[in-house]
Amino acid sequence: IRFSQDEGITWTEENTFLNGLPVLGFPIRAHSFSDVKSDVSEGILTKTPNGNLLILIREEMLAHKHNGTHVLRSSDGGATWEDEGKINNDNALLMGGQVITVDSDLYATFWVDENADYVPPFKTVLYRSPDQGKSWVHVSDVTSTGTAESALAYLGQKELLAVLADDTAAEKTYLRRSSDLGKSWKDLQDLTHLLGVLARPKF
Numbered sequence: 001i002r003f004s005q006d007e008g009i010t011w012t013e014e015n016t017f018l019n020g021l022p023v024l025g026f027p028i029r030a031h032s033f034s035d036v037k038s039d040v041s042e043g044i045l046t047k048t049p050n051g052n053l054l055i056l057i058r059e060e061m062l063a064h065k066h067n068g069t070h071v072l073r074s075s076d077g078g079a080t081w082e083d084e085g086k087i088n089n090d091n092a093l094l095m096g097g098q099v100i101t102v103d104s105d106l107y108a109t110f111w112v113d114e115n116a117d118y119v120p121p122f123k124t125v126l127y128r129s130p131d132q133g134k135s136w137v138h139v140s141d142v143t144s145t146g147t148a149e150s151a152l153a154y155l156g157q158k159e160l161l162a163v164l165a166d167d168t169a170a171e172k173t174y175l176r177r178s179s180d181l182g183k184s185w186k187d188l189q190d191l192t193h194l195l196g197v198l199a200r201p202k203f
Contacts, residue, residue, distance in 0.1 A: 001014070001015055001023055001026045001027075001078065002014060002015075002016070003016075003017060003018050003078060005018060014027075015027055017078065017079045019079075021079070023078065023079060023080070023081070024079065024080040024081065025072065025074075025080055025081025025082065025083070026081065028040055028043070028055070028057060028072065030059050030060075030067070031059065031067065031070075037061070037062040038059060038060065038061045038062060038067065039059070039060055039062060040057050040058065040059050040060075040070075041057070041058050041060065042057065042058045042094075042095050042096050042149075042200070043055050043056070043057040043058075043095070044056045044057070044095055044097070044098060044099055044108075046099040046100075046101075046106070046133075047101070048101070048106060048132040048133055049101055049103075049104045049105075049106075049132065050132050051075075052073055052074065052075050052132060052133070053073070053074040053075075053077070053078055054071060054072070054073055054074075054099070054106075054133045055071070055072045055081070056069055056070070056071055056087075056095045056099060056108065056133075057069065057070055057072070057095060058094050058095040058096060059086075065091075065116050065117055065118075066091050066092065066094055066113055066116040066117075066118075067086070067091055067116075068086040068087060068088075068089070068090050068091045068092070068093055068094070068116075069086065069087045069090075069093055069094055069095040069110065070083065070084075070085060070086050070087070071083075071084040071085065071087060071133060072084065073133070084133075084134070087127075087136050088136060091116040092112050092113050092114055092115070092116045093110050093112060093125070093127075094110055094111050094112065094113060095108075095110060096110065096111045096148060096149040096150070096200065097109030097110050097111065097124070097149065097150040097151070097152060098150065098151050098152040098153075098202055098203065099152075100152055100153065100154050101154075102154050102181065104130070105128055105129060105130050106128065106129040106132070106133055107126060107127070107128050107129075107139070107152065107154070107160070107181070107182065108126070108127050108128075108129070108136070108152070109124055109125065109126055109127075109142060109150040109151075109152045109162060110124070110125050110127060111123065111124050111125070111147070111148040111149060111150070111167075112124075112125055120167045120168045121145040121146060121167060121168075122145070122146075122147065122148045122167040123141055123142075123143050123144055123145050123146070123147060123167075124141070124142040124143050124147045124148065124150050124162070124164055125138060125139075125140070125141050125142060126138075126139040126140050126141075126142055126152075126160075126162075126182040127139060128182075139181075139182045139183065140178075140182050140183055140184065140185065142162050142164065142176055142182075142185060143164065143174075143176070143188065145167075146166060146167055146168075147164040147165065147166060147167055147174060148164075148165055148166070148167040149164075149165045149199065149200040149201065150162050150163060150164045150165065150201065151163040151164075151201040151202045151203045152203070153203045157179075158178075158179055158180050158181045159177065159178070159179055160177070160178040160181060160182050161175070161176075161177055161178075162175070162176045162177075162178075162185075163175050163191070163195070163198065163201045163203075164176065164188075164201070165197075165198055165199050165200065165201055170197055170199060171192070171197060172190060172192050172197065173190075173191050173192045173195045173196065173197055173198045173201070174188050174189060174190055174191065175188075175189045175191045176188050176189065
């Protein structure tokens, strides 16, 4: 992690806060496993409605299994971080989406690998947190199959927009809209002709 006070023109050294002291809790490392190597990837940084910083990060065992999505929190602007553990103790719920704020709630898209083994088909899901990212509840399946990583945007009122990457051949980019904060979704649109093929899309 690095910090900037001039809109990204200059940055601190790695894992160094703005005051020059080391950041506590970084670098992030995967939880250890006795029999396999492990790694972290696809970290998403967001600010909660109460001003905390969250990082949601996917953890994987390099023997081709997942270890779910873990949450780290900072209440002091990023100087120190606390590991809050795995979301719902679910190995198959994988960050690779985007986190947004709608009023006092957080919404996030994830992809799901039912067997936590990297073997498609996958699907994209929407979760909501009513308590600053401490707990997460399933809102809906954005798709039932065929997609993985995603981007999520709030358009005002109750409108959500998701852009989705396909889960196998990396040949398609999809778009889906919701007018009720993700409880239901309108038809899946193939937007490859406009956006090209996107891996890990983000707004």
